[in-house]
Amino acid sequence: MDKRRVVRRLLTAQGVNGFGDGLWFSIWAIYLTRIRDIPAANMGLAMGIGGVIGLLAAVPIGVMAERRGPREVLGTVIVLRGLIMIAYVFVGGFWSLLLVTSFFSAVQSSAVGVRVTLVYGLMEPDSRLRVLAQGRVVQHITYAAGAGIAILVLASDRQTVFVAAVLVDALALLLTGALTMLVPSVPPVPHDRQHSGTRALRDxxxxxxxxxxxxxxxxxxxxxxxxxxxxxxxxxxxxxxxxxxxxxxxxxxxxxxxxxxxxxxxxxxxxxxxxxxxxxxxxxxxxxxxxxxxxxxxxxxxxxxxxxxxxxxxxxxxxxxxxxxxxxxxxxxxxxxxxxxxxxxxxxxxxxxxxxxxxxxxxxxxxxxxxxxxxxxxxxxxxxxxxxxxxxxxxxxxxxxxxxxxxxxxxxxxxxxxxx
The missing domain is CATH 1.20.1250.20 (MFS general substrate transporter like domains)
Incomplete structure (x- = not known):
């Protein structure tokens, strides 16, 4: 596939993802406290603990990207994030929020590294940083667009509107996963060249x-x-x-x-x-x-x-x-x-x-x-x-x-x- 087309698909996927992120991260605090009636202290604790737990998945999922292919793993991780986003519609207290956030954080943090791995495998050495930078540019533009829609959601202060916004973000993530699968596959590391799963941690x-x-x-x-x-x-x-x-x-x-x-x-x-x-x-x-x-x-x-x-x-x-x-x-x-x-x-x-x-x-x-x-x-x-x-x-x-x-x-x- 032509490199320009590959870059176009990568950036399109990242742009859709950025829109969903801008929407969600602009409304989540108000959504969880006012719409789901979770006390602010409980929400902060659950999100913090869940975020820390989620960090533990970054390296294992990175190892999986080497052995299964970064495109396949990234697409799967993003789709899982979209499905987990739907679960936020049903959270109703500290423990359910902690559970959902732990899984959400795991796929969110790991996707960042796998995306860089995918760009590394698809691009020539002299264009990798340029493509990563272009992706950040696109993501900022669409993130701002998502945040703009969030202003309308916050202004409505209606449960149905907030739930619809959460589902829109989930849809954006599912679409991002589908778009990611349209780029060429990067072959996994051959078995005889694979490193131990703790190679990076021991470096x-x-x-x-x-x-x-x-x-x-x-x-x-x-x-x-x-x-x-x-x-x-x-x-x-x-x-x-x-x-x-x-x-x-x-x-x-x-x-x-x-x-x-x-x-x-x-x-x-x-x-x-x-x-x-x-x-x-x-x-x-x-x-x-x-x-x-x-x-x-x-x-x-x-x-x-x-x-x-x-x-x-x-x-x-x-x-x-x-x-x-x-x-x-x-x-x-x-x-x-x-x-x-x-x-x-x-x-x-x-x-x-x-x-x-x-x-x-x-x-x-x-x-x-x-x-x-x-x-x-x-x-x-x-x-x-x-x-x-x-x-x-x-x-x-x-x-x-x-x-x-x-x-x-x-x-x-x-x-x-x-x-x-």
Whole structure:
């Protein structure tokens, strides 16, 4: 099959998935508390525990992708996620929510790594990061569309509308699974070349570098949890500034992610990108803290917008460095489980992010922002040494397949999933 057609189908599937995610993640808290009558404390506990339990599936499902084929496993996982989504219509308390969320989190977190494995198997070395970046662009666009529909759902405040939205998300996931099966199959790893199912977990340099850089994913909790609370309680900036930050961030990602990702094709470039990300996010934290030092709403808003500029740089370089490091440092014929480790470490940081960021920002005010800045900087400190240590191993993909960056202009970024 023509590579352009393959990319088009990959992006279409990811776009449909992004729409469903934007719809669900914009309504789930209100749906579970108001429509399903689950107390907020019970909901938070069930979602948190279920999320942690679900992380345990990432590596085993990654191993399955190696032995059954990433397309087949990804399609199955996404369809299962759609079926599990339907179960949210019937949850009625802590235990049922915990059960459903555990399964939902398991297939959600594992799908991230399997999708990267599929792109790795389908694309040539010089186009893998570009396709991953294009997928993120498409996903952000359709995620925003799903969030827009969610506004109408929230405004209705009717049970039937909320249930319909949940079923629409389930349908979107089932459609994503079907679209995924339309791309070519990547052959599973031959039996005589298969590694032990714990190969990636025993690769300590890889686990360490993925665990360290995963802390940079706290940038998402910073934007979704820390900044809105900070604006509301400690600054004179209007509340709509938090919404503006999300819009500006999404737009910047759509414009720049493909271009920035070119700088992380080689391992050395990915290491540099992680340092740039850590520095930019640390600067962002200090600037956000400074927004509380003025009594002028205009100045406070201006300071927050400046901080958002640093946040955008940090997020762009974090995502590209993560792709470059995970693809370049994994072992040949063990791609699925290595990407499972990558997805699992990031998902763990994302799971603890809201609680950590909120406790620091709300509990310690400016000092909390400084601690966050230090955490970002510290996360990048061992990356260089770990990357050099890991790169010396001859079994790694980056050692066997040196990848030269190709000049990719922004014109190659598709405007949406229907027209890549």
């Amino acid at each position: 300590l340099p890889y686990v360490a570098i993925m665990g360290s850089t995963a802390l940079l994913s706290l940038c998402w909790a910073l934007l979704s949890s820390g900044l809105p609370l900070w604006i509301a309680e400690d600054t004179r900036a209007p509340l709509w500034t938090a919404g503006l930050a999300v819009v500006v961030s999404s737009a910047a990602i759509a414009v720049f992610q493909v271009r920035i990702s070119r700088r992380s094709v080689r391992i050395a470039g990915a290491v540099r990108s992680s340092r740039i990300s850590a520095t930019a996010l640390a600067v962002c934290c200090v600037v956000f803290a400074a927004a509380a030092w003025t009594r002028s709403p205009v100045i406070a808003t201006t300071v927050i917008i400046l901080g958002m500029g640093a946040h955008i740089v940090g997020e762009l370089y974090y995502v590209s460095s993560r792709w470059g490091l995970s693809l370049g440092l994994m072992a040949k014929n063990a791609e699925g489980q290595y990407q499972g480790v990558t997805a699992g470490t990031e998902a763990a940081a994302v799971a603890m992010g809201p609680a950590l960021v909120t406790s620091l920002v709300v509990g310690l005010s400016e000092v909390g922002w400084v601690i966050l800045a230090a955490l970002f900087l510290l996360s990048a400190v061992p990356v260089g040494a770990l990357g050099r240590r890991a790169a010396r191993d001859g079994f790694r993909v980056g050692h066997q397949e040196p990848e030269a960056p190709r000049d990719v202009g922004p014109a190659e970024v598709p405007a949406g999933p229907a027209t890549p």
